[in-house]
Amino acid sequence: MHRRGKISGVSAHVLEGSWNPDGPSLVVLGDNAAVLPKLPDAVFRMIYIDPPFNTGRVQRRETVGTVRSAAGDRIGFAGQSYATVRRGVIGYDDRFEHYWSFLEPRLEQAWRLLSPDGTLYLHLDYREVHYAKVLLDALFGRDCFVNEIIWAYDYGGRARRRWPPKHDNILVYVKDPAAYYYDCEAVEREPYMAPGLVTAEKAARGKLPTDVWWHTIVPTAGREKTGYPTQKPEGIVRRMVQASSAPGDWVLDFFAGSGTLGAVAQAAGRRFVLIDESDHAFEVMKRRLDSGAGRVPVSYLDAGGAG
Ligand SMILES: C[S@@+](CC[C@H](N)C(=O)[O-])C[C@H]1O[C@@H](n2cnc3c(N)ncnc32)[C@H](O)[C@@H]1O
Numbered sequence: 001m002h003r004r005g006k007i008s009g010v011s012a013h014v015l016e017g018s019w020n021p022d023g024p025s026l027v028v029l030g031d032n033a034a035v036l037p038k039l040p041d042a043v044f045r046m047i048y049i050d051p052p053f054n055t056g057r058v059q060r061r062e063t064v065g066t067v068r069s070a071a072g073d074r075i076g077f078a079g080q081s082y083a084t085v086r087r088g089v090i091g092y093d094d095r096f097e098h099y100w101s102f103l104e105p106r107l108e109q110a111w112r113l114l115s116p117d118g119t120l121y122l123h124l125d126y127r128e129v130h131y132a133k134v135l136l137d138a139l140f141g142r143d144c145f146v147n148e149i150i151w152a153y154d155y156g157g158r159a160r161r162r163w164p165p166k167h168d169n170i171l172v173y174v175k176d177p178a179a180y181y182y183d184c185e186a187v188e189r190e191p192y193m194a195p196g197l198v199t200a201e202k203a204a205r206g207k208l209p210t211d212v213w214w215h216t217i218v219p220t221a222g223r224e225k226t227g228y229p230t231q232k233p234e235g236i237v238r239r240m241v242q243a244s245s246a247p248g249d250w251v252l253d254f255f256a257g258s259g260t261l262g263a264v265a266q267a268a269g270r271r272f273v274l275i276d277e278s279d280h281a282f283e284v285m286k287r288r289l290d291s292g293a294g295r296v297p298v299s300y301l302d303a304g305g306a307g
Contacts, residue, residue: 018301019043019273021250025296027262027289028275029282030303032254035275036109038303044252044273045115045181046245050123050232051103051255085138089131096131103132106254107139113252117181119146119244122171123232129169140173146180147172150212151236170240184208186242209239228258228284237264245270259285267294275303 016038019026028035086104090097110120120140124132129148137145149170158164174180189206192198218225218233225231237260245251247269253261256274262285265272274285282300289298 018299023299025262025266025272025298026274026301027256027259027282027285027298028273028301028303029277029279030275030301031277032106032109032275035303036106036113036254039113039252039273041112042115042118043250044113045118045249046121046241046251047110047114047118048121048123048237048240048251048253048261049106049110049255050230050253050257051106052230053099053125053128082138085134089134093131096128099128100131100135104135104139107136110252110254111140111175114175116176117179118175119180119182119240120171120173121149121240121244122173123168124171125168126165129171133171136171136173140175141177143177144173144175145171146174146177147211152212152214153217155217170236181245182243183246184243186246187239188242213239224263226258226284226288228281231258232260234260234264237261238268241265241268241270256285257281259288262289262298263292266292266296266298269294271296 019039021043086100090100107120107122114120122132122136133145133148147170149172150167151170152167154166156166187209190209192203192207195203213236215233215235218231224234241251241261241264248271250271250273251261251265252273252275253259254273254275256262256276257278258281259274262272262274266289276282276285286300289295
């Protein structure tokens with residue numbers, strides 16, 4: 001939980017006006033519900049979020065006013081069908097109701113902040129992804145759903161009463177299904193599973209990744225390990241950044257944790273805004289980004305006064 005004024009070397013800062021398109025990347029300490037409304041409409045080409053789930057605490061119920069965008073009407077937002085779907089889904093499981101009450105206003109902000117050709121990556125697991133898919137279909141519009149990426153890993157114990165779950169789910173939604181940015185040629189290729197079945201030339205070039213990504217968790221003794229408990233591997237986030245943003249673009253993670261999106265973005269020449277309410281996360285991000293590859297100017301703000 002964010003405790004104002006505890007971070008050494010970072011003074012309390014009024015966030016409004018701190019972001020500008022030609023300014024430095026930003027790392028903000030604060031509750032994203034208070035910080036996101038201070039950022040202008042439609043400036044991020046890519047948003048990646050990996051929110052906490054079932055953390056044991058009852059999520060706070062908060063509302064952030066819906067902000068109409070100059071970019072046009074949102075088909076799903078607050079419409080009759082969304083309201084009906086929402087009632088049905090959250091009525092089914094009250095644990096999900098708490099979760100969704102926490103996430104929904106933040107997803108509305110994500111929609112507002114995406115550029116007209118922007119993409120949202122929402123990182124979840126098998127316990128919540130099905131509810132979230134139904135709600136996001138209604139919220140963004142079903143035709144704005146692009147992919148469900150399966151990140152498969154092989155780590156930890158093996159359940160003996162069911163198939164051991166060893167994957168996360170990443171839902172991909174775009175703001176405009178007719179005009180979203182996606183550059184498959186910029187994505188690093190991967191080896192064929194059966195290189196003997198393709199020409200030597202193809203085998204040497206590798207293949208485009210599909211929507212199933214086999215990738216290790218962050219290795220315990222690896223270079224990128226920060227010690228932050230929920231840190232995600234740079235390799236999976238890099239794919240999203242390569243496909244859904246161009247060099248120079250702005251990208252956003254408002255559940256930033258150890259700052260994986262920032263580390264990837266700065267190495268790839270993208271600019272970023274990272275937000276987290278935890279002092280520990282903020283310290284980890286500062287350390288990581290100040291020593292990272294392709295280091296760029298970064299402002300560190302304590303948004304304690306932003307609300
Ligand atoms: C699953 S972790 C993200 C891990 C991150 N993807 C990484 O690679 O390190 C979720 C993060 O959300 C942050 N968080 C939870 N509620 C928040 C809120 N209301 N505002 C800002 N950050 C929040 C937590 O402090 C935590 O660091």
